[in-house]
Amino acid sequence: MLVADYIKSKLGKFGVFIDDNEIEALLLKNSIASDATYTVDSVDKTEQALYDYIPELLVLSSVSEGDYSINYDKEGILDYYALLSNNLGQPNKLLVQQPKVKNKSYLW
Numbered sequence: 787m788l789v790a791d792y793i794k795s796k797l798g799k800f801g802v803f804i805d806d807n808e809i810e811a812l813l814l815k816n817s818i819a820s821d822a823t824y825t826v827d828s829v830d831k832t833e834q835a836l837y838d839y840i841p842e843l844l845v846l847s848s849v850s851e852g853d854y855s856i857n858y859d860k861e862g863i864l865d866y867y868a869l870l871s872n873n874l875g876q877p878n879k880l881l882v883q884q885p886k887v888k889n890k891s892y893l894w
Contacts, residue, residue, distance in 0.1 A: 789813065789832050792824040796836065800866070801858035802843055812839055833870055840867045841879055 790809045797804055804812075813820050816835040822828055840863060864880055871878040 787824045789818055789822045789824045789828055790820065792832060793836065797843075800862045802863070830874075833874060837867070837870045837874055837876060840870070844880065 790806075790813060793809060793812070794804060810820055812835055813822070816831055816838065818828065818831055818835065824832065843858075843863060844860065846858075867880050868878050870876075
C-alpha cells in the first residue's frame with residue numbers, strides 16, 4: 787500500500803476526502819516520495835504529516851445546500867489528532883484551554 791493510499795483511507799474514515807494534488811503537496815511538504823510504500827519505516831513520517839495537516843482540515847466548514855452536502859466527523863478528527871499528538875510526543879494544538887476565573891475582589 788502506498789503512503790498516499792493510507793492517508794486517503796485514514797481521513798476517509800472521518801468523511802474527509804482529499805484530492806490527489808493535495809496529497810501530493812502533503813507528501814512533498816513532509817519529504818515523502820509520492821510512490822513511497824507504507825512500511826514500518828515510514829510510519830513516523832506519515833503520522834507527522836497527518837499531525838501537521840489535520841489542523842488545516844478543521845478550518846473547513848460543513849456545507850449543505852439542497853441535496854448537496856459535505857460533512858465530516860469533527861469530533862472523530864479531534865480524537866484522532868489527540869491520539870496522534872500523544873503518540874508523537876507533540877503538543878495537542880487543537881486542545882481548547884478553558885479560561886480560568888480568578889478572584890480579584892481584593893482589588894476593590
